[in-house]
Amino acid sequence: MHACDACRLRRAPLFTPFSADDLAFMRRFRDGEALLPAGRVLFHEGDRLDTFYTILSGQGARHKSLPNGGRQLVNFVFPGDMVGLAGSVTGAATASLTAASDMVLCRFRRGRLAELFATQPERAFALTWIAAVEEHFLGETIATLGQRNAAQRLAWALSKVYNRLAELGLEDAATGVPFPYRQADLADALGLSLVHTNKTLGRMRSFVQLSAGRLRVLNPPGLTALAMIEDPAPQRRPLL
Amino acid sequence: MHACDACRLRRAPLFTPFSADDLAFMRRFRDGEALLPAGRVLFHEGDRLDTFYTILSGQGARHKSLPNGGRQLVNFVFPGDMVGLAGSVTGAATASLTAASDMVLCRFRRGRLAELFATQPERAFALTWIAAVEEHFLGETIATLGQRNAAQRLAWALSKVYNRLAELGLEDAATGVPFPYRQADLADALGLSLVHTNKTLGRMRSFVQLSAGRLRVLNPPGLTALAMIEDPAPQRRPLL
DNA sequence: CGCGGGTTTGATCCCAGTCAAGTCCCGTGG
DNA sequence: CCACGGGACTTGACTGGGATCAAACCCGCG
Numbered sequence: 193m194h195a196c197d198a199c200r201l202r203r204a205p206l207f208t209p210f211s212a213d214d215l216a217f218m219r220r221f222r223d224g225e226a227l228l229p230a231g232r233v234l235f236h237e238g239d240r241l242d243t244f245y246t247i248l249s250g251q252g253a254r255h256k257s258l259p260n261g262g263r264q265l266v267n268f269v270f271p272g273d274m275v276g277l278a279g280s281v282t283g284a285a286t287a288s289l290t291a292a293s294d295m296v297l298c299r300f301r302r303g304r305l306a307e308l309f310a311t312q313p314e315r316a317f318a319l320t321w322i323a324a325v326e327e328h329f330l331g332e333t334i335a336t337l338g339q340r341n342a343a344q345r346l347a348w349a350l351s352k353v354y355n356r357l358a359e360l361g362l363e364d365a366a367t368g369v370p371f372p373y374r375q376a377d378l379a380d381a382l383g384l385s386l387v388h389t390n391k392t393l394g395r396m397r398s399f400v401q402l403s404a405g406r407l408r409v410l411n412p413p414g415l416t417a418l419a420m421i422e423d424p425a426p427q428r429r430p431l432l
Numbered sequence: 433m434h435a436c437d438a439c440r441l442r443r444a445p446l447f448t449p450f451s452a453d454d455l456a457f458m459r460r461f462r463d464g465e466a467l468l469p470a471g472r473v474l475f476h477e478g479d480r481l482d483t484f485y486t487i488l489s490g491q492g493a494r495h496k497s498l499p500n501g502g503r504q505l506v507n508f509v510f511p512g513d514m515v516g517l518a519g520s521v522t523g524a525a526t527a528s529l530t531a532a533s534d535m536v537l538c539r540f541r542r543g544r545l546a547e548l549f550a551t552q553p554e555r556a557f558a559l560t561w562i563a564a565v566e567e568h569f570l571g572e573t574i575a576t577l578g579q580r581n582a583a584q585r586l587a588w589a590l591s592k593v594y595n596r597l598a599e600l601g602l603e604d605a606a607t608g609v610p611f612p613y614r615q616a617d618l619a620d621a622l623g624l625s626l627v628h629t630n631k632t633l634g635r636m637r638s639f640v641q642l643s644a645g646r647l648r649v650l651n652p653p654g655l656t657a658l659a660m661i662e663d664p665a666p667q668r669r670p671l672l
Numbered sequence: 673c674g675c676g677g678g679t680t681t682g683a684t685c686c687c688a689g690t691c692a693a694g695t696c697c698c699g700t701g702g
Numbered sequence: 703c704c705a706c707g708g709g710a711c712t713t714g715a716c717t718g719g720g721a722t723c724a725a726a727c728c729c730g731c732g
Contacts, residue, residue, distance in 0.1 A: 256571060259663040262579035266571045278564035281557075286568040309553040309560075316556055317521075317549045323563035324518035328526040330570040331496060331506045337577035338623030339502035342720070374678065383578030388720050390680065423499040582688070614710065628688050630712065 217315070218246070218298060221308070228252070228295040230372065235276065236288045242302045244276035250295030251372055254287040255380065265381035267329065268292075268373070270356055274322055280305065293372035293405075337383050340422075342392045345382040347421035350400055354409050368401075368408030375402070396421075457555065458486070458538055461548070468492070468535040470612065475516065476528045482542045484516035490535030491612055494527040495620065505621035507569065508532075508613070510596055514562055520545065533612035533645075577623050580662075582632045585622040587661035590640055594649050608641075608648030615642070636661075 226245065228234055235241060237256050247269060254266040254275065266287045269275055279285035280302040309316040336348050357369035379389040393402060399414035400407070409415055466485065468474055475481060477496050487509060494506040494515065506527045509515055519525030520542040549556040576588050597609035619629040633642060639654035640647070649655055 254571075256575045258575060258579050260579075262575075264575040264578045266574055278567045281561050281564040282568065286564075286571050306553075306557070309549075309557045313546075313549040313553070313556070316553070316560070317546070320549075320556070320560045320563060321521050323560060323567065324521040324526075326567055327518045327563065327570065328522065330567065330574065331494075331526050333574055334506055334570065334577060335496045335498060335502075335504040337574060338504045338620070339498050339500075376678080380578070385721050386679090387681090387722075391720090394680075616710085625689050627690075627712090631688090634712075 221300060221304065223299045223301045223304075226297040226299050228291040228297060230291050230293050230295075232291050234289040234291070234297070235279070235285050237285055239279070239285045240283060241276050241279035241285050243299050244274065244280040244302065245297040245299050247271050247273050247275065248296040248298055250291060250293045251370065252289055252291040252293075252295055253373065253377060253381070254289050256287050263380045264383070265377060267333065268353060268381070271360055274319075277319065277323065292377070293370065342382075342384050342388055343395070343421050344424070345384065346378070346389070346392055346396065347418040349378065349382060350407065350409070351415060351418040351422065354407060354415070357407075368406050370405060371402065371407035372405050461540060461544065463539045463541045463544075466537040466539050468531040468537060470531050470533050470535075472531050474529040474531070474537070475519070475525050477525055479519070479525045480523060481516050481519035481525050483539050484514065484520040484542060485537040485539055487511050487513050487515065488536040488538055490531060490533045491610065492529055492531040492533075492535055493613065493617060493621070494529050496527050503620045504623070505617060507573065508593060508621070511600055514559075517559065517563065532617070533610065582622075582624050582628055583635070583661050584664070585624065586618070586629070586632055586636065587658040589618065589622060590647065590649070591655060591658040591662065594647060594655070597647075608646050610645060611642065611647035612645050 223243065225248070226234070228250070230250075234245070234252075249271050251271075252269050252275075254269060256264050256266060258264070269289070275289050275297075276285060308319075336345055340348065353371070354363075354369055357363060363369050375389050375393065376386050378384075378393075379386045382389070384392075393400070396417075399410040399417050402408075409418070463483065465488070466474070468490070470490075474485070474492075489511050491511075492509050492515075494509060496504050496506060498504065509529070515529050515537075516525060548559075576585055580588065593611065594603075594609055597603060603609050615629050615633065616626050618624075618633075619626045622629070624632075633640070636657075639650040639657050642648075649658070
C-alpha cells in the first residue's frame with residue numbers, strides 16, 4: 193500500500209529549480225519583486241488578495257488563527273513554492289503568511305490570471321498541478337495530526353523539511369539545513385504544546401539538533417531513525 | 433479577524449446545484465456514469481487514475497491509511513463535489529474514496545483535461561477554483577485537528593456537514609439530513625478514538641441526534657449550541 | 673547590567689486512549 | 703418461531719500522553 197508516487201511530485205515542472213524557460217516566462221509575467229523581512233506578515237487570512245507570489249528565497253509559514261486564540265501553522269513554505277494562489281483565485285486568502293527568515297518573492301497580479309488561462313493552457317495546467325500537489329501534502333498533514341503521537345509528528349515534520357531543503361540544494365554536510373523557525377512554530381504546526389515539543393525534541397537530540405537557526409540530522413542513521421519513529425512497525429495484533 | 437469570505441465559496445460556479453449550462457457541458461464532456469454501492473471503494477490512495485468524477489448523488493469519504501494501521505478520513509464528500517481530480521492531474525490518487533451510501537458519479541476521462549484547458553479556459557479556471565476551495569477546507573480541518581478538543585471537533589464537523597447538506601436541499605425539518613457514516617468514521621475523521629467520540633456525542637445528545645443514518649439538529653438552539661462549543665468565548669486571559 | 677525572547681526542566685493534572693463488557697438490532701438459518 | 707452471530711453503539715474502569723503551571727537558564731542587545 194501507499195506506493196506513494198506523489199511523493200516524487202516535488203520534481204514537477206514549475207518547482208524549483210526553475211528552468212530557464214520558466215524564468216524567462218516569469219520575467220514577462222511578473223509584476224515585481226517583494227522583500228519581506230523576517231517576522232513580517234505578507235497578508236492575513238481572509239484578506240482580499242490582488243497578487244500572488246512565488247518564493248525566490250527565504251522561508252516562512254502559512255497559518256490560521258482560531259477565534260479562541262489558538263494558532264495553527266498550515267505548512268512551512270520554501271523557495272519555489274507558490275503562495276496566495278488560492279487566495280487570488282477565490283478572492284480571500286485561506287491563511288496568513290509570515291516570514292520566518294528574510295524572504296524575496298516574485299509577485300504576480302491576480303488580474304493576469306485570466307490572460308494566463310486564455311493564452312497559456314500549459315502554464316494554467318501547471319498551476320492546477322501545483323494546487324493538486326498542495327492538496328496532497330495537506331492530506332498528509334491531516335493524517336499526521338489525526339493519527340500520530342508527538343514523537344512521530346516531529347519525526348515526520350523534521351524529515352520532510354530536511355529533505356525538501358536538501359532537494360533545493362540548501363544542505364550543508366556540516367551544519368545541516370537552514371531552519372529559521374522557533375520551537376513554538378513547530379508546536380503550532382503539529383498541534384502540540386511548546387513544552388511537550390521541547391521535551392520530545394530533547395529525547396531525539398542524539399540524532400537531530402536544532403540550534404542557531406539550523407536543523408542538523410546525523411546522517412544516515414539520523415534520517416533512518418526519524419523514519420522509524422515516524423512509521424513504527426505495525427503493532428503485532430494478538431492473533432486472537 | 434477571520435472575516436472569512438471563503439466560507440461563502442460553496443456558492444461558487446460549478447458547485448451544485450449545477451446550472452443548465454453546466455449540465456449541458458457535462459453531458460458533452462463526460463465519459464459515462466458510475467454506480468458505487470455503499471461500502472465499495474472507487475479507488476485507492478496511490479492508484480493511477482485515468483478518470484475523475486463529480487458526485488451526482490450519495491455520500492462518501494476520502495481517507496488515507498498509515499503504515500502503522502491507522503486510518504484518517506480526509507473529508508466527507510457530497511453531491512456536487514469533484515473527486516479524483518488531484519489524482520488525475522498528478523497521476524496518483526492522494527486518498528482512497530469509499531462510498532458511505534449508494535453513490536452515482538459522473539465520470540470524466542483524464543485525457544480530456546488537456547483539451548479542456550486548451551479550449552475552455554473558463555472551465556479550466558473553474559477547476560482551479562475548486563482545487564483552491566478544497567485547499568481552504570483542508571486548512572480548516574488541520575486547524576481543527578491541531579487546536580480543538582473532542583467536543584469542539586465534533587461540533588465543527590457536525591455543523592459543517594449539516595449546513596452543507598442543508599444547502600444542497602437535503603434537509604428535512606423533521607428528520608434532519610442524511611448521514612450514512614458510522615461513529616467510527618467520525619472518529620477517524622477527527623483523530624479521536626471511537627469510544628471517546630461516542631461518549632462526547634452522548635453529552636450532546638440533547639441537541640444533536642445521530643440515528644438511522646440521519647443527523648438531526650434541534651433548530652435553532654442546536655446549531656447555535658454547536659457554534660458555541662466549536663468556538664468558545666476567548667479565554668479571558670488574566671490582565672497580568 | 674538589566675531586560676526580553678527563546679529554550680529547558682520539573683511537578684501536577686486531566687483529556688482522551690485503551691481494555692473490557694454489555695446492549696440493541698437485524699439478517700440468516702435451523 | 704427462535705437461536706445464533708455479527709455489526710454498530712454504549713458504558714464503566716483504568717491508564718497515560720500531553721497540557722498546564724511555574725521557574726530557571728541562556729543568550730544577544732540596548
